[in-house]
Amino acid sequence: MKVDNPNAFRFIMPDELYLLPEDKVAKPNSVAAEPVVASTEPVATTIEPVITPQFVAVTETLQPIKTPDTVFNYLGSNNKSFVILVSYATDEHMPAAHLAALENILKRKELTLDDVAILNVHQYQPLAMARLAGELKPSRLVIMGKDALPQGIGNLPLNNPVQGKKTNVLYSFSFDEMMSSNDNKKAFWEQMKTI
Numbered sequence: 001m002k003v004d005n006p007n008a009f010r011f012i013m014p015d016e017l018y019l020l021p022e023d024k025v026a027k028p029n030s031v032a033a034e035p036v037v038a039s040t041e042p043v044a045t046t047i048e049p050v051i052t053p054q055f056v057a058v059t060e061t062l063q064p065i066k067t068p069d070t071v072f073n074y075l076g077s078n079n080k081s082f083v084i085l086v087s088y089a090t091d092e093h094m095p096a097a098h099l100a101a102l103e104n105i106l107k108r109k110e111l112t113l114d115d116v117a118i119l120n121v122h123q124y125q126p127l128a129m130a131r132l133a134g135e136l137k138p139s140r141l142v143i144m145g146k147d148a149l150p151q152g153i154g155n156l157p158l159n160n161p162v163q164g165k166k167t168n169v170l171y172s173f174s175f176d177e178m179m180s181s182n183d184n185k186k187a188f189w190e191q192m193k194t195i
Contacts, residue, residue, distance in 0.1 A: 072124065072135055075099075078117035083138035086175070087122045087147035094120065098175040105192060121148050129153045133167070140195050141167050145174025159187050161195050170195045 074083075075093040084102070086094050093099070099118075106116060117136055121127045129152040132138070143149055143156070149171070156162060156171035163169075170191055178184045 072117075072119055074120075074136075075113065075118040076116045077114040078136060080111065080115040081137055081139040082111065082116040082142075083132070083136050083140070084116055084118045084142045084144065085121050085132075085148040085150065086118060086144045088120050089122050092120065092123075093118055094175070098179075101175065101179070105189070109192070121150065126151050138167050141169045142192070142195065143169065143171045145172075145177065147174065159191050161191055168195055 073092070086098075088094050094102070102118070103113065106112065117138075119132075119136070127150045129150040132150050143153075149156075153169075156169060159170070159172050161168060161170045172188045172191060173181075173184045178188055
């Protein structure tokens with residue numbers, strides 16, 4: 001913007017933006033000042049000292065900004081609030097062979113991946129049960145192996161479903177334990193049918 005008269009700045013911007021510190025003390029008269037009337041009486045004038053502004057350094061302790069926890073990255077859509085917790089250090093969700101076995105189990109229960117949420121808790125350790133319940137709101141929870149146990153869930157019996165306040169919980173074997181033992185597979189399936 002081009003302005004021919006610097007006094008025009010007063011009408012479009014606050015004084016702090018365009019006046020120098022020494023100009024701010026002795027502000028010019030406003031344009032709409034009262035008219036000067038000639039007087040026959042002598043006028044007494046006083047000169048006020050110019051006050052220079054004092055700058056004080058303000059030190060402020062900055063607090064780090066806490067970013068919100070990320071939402072869980074799980075496999076499935078959790079349409080039926082059925083959460084399955086697994087723990088794999090080397091996979092994003094779970095190995096393909098274990099996923100195929102789990103899909104067969106779900107198919108026998110007339111469920112699909114869209115009905116469940118498969119969460120690899122290894123990525124979120126330590127995982128609090130309160131956070132899990134708050135974000136995924138499971139009505140049924142299957143914990144596959146001791147490494148998949150969330151903090152604050154308490155002691156759970158192996159292969160014996162427990163009904164909580166809002167969630168039916170089954171703590172069972174991991175897929176590694178089941179793949180090597182038919183007895184473990186049968187025990188898991190018998191309890192999985194009831195949950």
